[in-house]
Amino acid sequence: MKILENIEKKIKMTPQRAAILKYLEGNTSHPSAEDIFESVRKKYPMISFTTVYNTLQTLKDLDRVRELNIDDERKRYDPNVNLHHHLICNNCKKIVDIFIDFPLDISEEEAQGYTISCRHVEFYGLCPKCRKTKNKGQGNRNRD
Amino acid sequence: MKILENIEKKIKMTPQRAAILKYLEGNTSHPSAEDIFESVRKKYPMISFTTVYNTLQTLKDLDRVRELNIDDERKRYDPNVNLHHHLICNNCKKIVDIFIDFPLDISEEEAQGYTISCRHVEFYGLCPKCRKTKNKGQGNRNRD
DNA sequence: TGTTATATTGTAATGATTACATATTATACT
DNA sequence: AGTATAATATGTAATCATTACAATATAACA
Ligand SMILES: [Mn+2]
Ligand SMILES: [Mn+2]
Ligand SMILES: [Zn+2]
Ligand SMILES: [Zn+2]
Numbered sequence: 228m229k230i231l232e233n234i235e236k237k238i239k240m241t242p243q244r245a246a247i248l249k250y251l252e253g254n255t256s257h258p259s260a261e262d263i264f265e266s267v268r269k270k271y272p273m274i275s276f277t278t279v280y281n282t283l284q285t286l287k288d289l290d291r292v293r294e295l296n297i298d299d300e301r302k303r304y305d306p307n308v309n310l311h312h313h314l315i316c317n318n319c320k321k322i323v324d325i326f327i328d329f330p331l332d333i334s335e336e337e338a339q340g341y342t343i344s345c346r347h348v349e350f351y352g353l354c355p356k357c358r359k360t361k362n363k364g365q366g367n368r369n370r371d
Numbered sequence: 372m373k374i375l376e377n378i379e380k381k382i383k384m385t386p387q388r389a390a391i392l393k394y395l396e397g398n399t400s401h402p403s404a405e406d407i408f409e410s411v412r413k414k415y416p417m418i419s420f421t422t423v424y425n426t427l428q429t430l431k432d433l434d435r436v437r438e439l440n441i442d443d444e445r446k447r448y449d450p451n452v453n454l455h456h457h458l459i460c461n462n463c464k465k466i467v468d469i470f471i472d473f474p475l476d477i478s479e480e481e482a483q484g485y486t487i488s489c490r491h492v493e494f495y496g497l498c499p500k501c502r503k504t505k506n507k508g509q510g511n512r513n514r515d
Numbered sequence: 516t517g518t519t520a521t522a523t524t525g526t527a528a529t530g531a532t533t534a535c536a537t538a539t540t541a542t543a544c545t
Numbered sequence: 546a547g548t549a550t551a552a553t554a555t556g557t558a559a560t561c562a563t564t565a566c567a568a569t570a571t572a573a574c575a
Pocket of ligand 1: 313
């Protein structure tokens with residue numbers, strides 16, 4: 228399911244929502260709510276932060292966006308809701324996609340009575356940029 | 372590395388820290404800072420929330436505790452720092468351990484230049500208790 | 516026992532997210 | 546086109562987890 232697919236049938240379209248959707252479509256940067264707000268604001272300086280959160284909630288309810296808890300400081304959003312995994316930089320928190328179908332089946336016993344609905348693999352490490360500048364400035368968030 | 376192993380050589384021992392360590396040792400419930408605070412408070416009613424956070428930070432620095440971002444509402448802490456994975460209930464947020472060594476190797480190309488330091492598999496689903504009461508009360512956190 | 520670096524405490528500050536009341540507007544129906 | 550109305554946007558305030566800070570207390574060691 229693409230984020231824009233049949234979306235105008237599902238929600239009332241507004242300029243703000245259109246701008247948010249345009250920003251999200253095909254976006255692989257896993258932006259935070261603030262990233263979205265700051266970007267959309269360039270074109271729509273009057274947009275409210277609350278509108279960004281409201282729209283994200285709406286898109287989540289429609290399964291057009293996936294919320295990631297992978298970053299310990301803020302929620303990140305992924306317009307690609309197809310099954311895939313992630314690699315995160317411990318320093319700048321840049322997140323990139325990994326499209327590999329790992330064998331992650333577990334037995335009923337191993338599932339300890341849980342009904343499993345989805346699986347997610349997180350790889351943690353250092354991105355190329357942060358590895359180079361490792362000993363200099365630390366803790367700087369990604370601003371690509 | 373066990374959480375208590377040689378710990379008195381590493382940090383200044385205090386009654387508060389001893390109580391926190393005692394609570395954490397062998398604990399598989401993946402408590403939040405508040406869970407720790409509430410439990411330790413029964414024995415040490417004067418303990419401060421800040422002390423819990425400070426101690427957790429110290430233990431993280433010593434690699435005696437692992438911080439989990441798996442719960443979208445609060446950080447959770449795991450005194451078992453050995454490699455293992457987790458299964459979380461989408462409803463009550465109960466987290467259980469999975470000790471399976473999944474094949475998660477990826478090529479250098481797949482790693483996109485990242486240096487990978489650790490891997491973590493998250494399984495999401497419903498715990499047995501929440502599955503039973505699915506249609507009644509929702510969103511209730513685990514209080515085991 | 517005294518010294519001192521380190522830890523604890525209470526409180527205030529921060530930062531992300533949510534709640535709420537009011538104003539605006541997209542959509543559908545004359 | 547004009548109007549009604551339910552949904553949406555906005556600004557502000559509230560909430561909640563976590564962190565910062567300054568004053569007080571204490572574990573470790575001589
Ligand atoms: Mn992704
Ligand atoms: Mn665990
Ligand atoms: Zn990086
Ligand atoms: Zn549950």
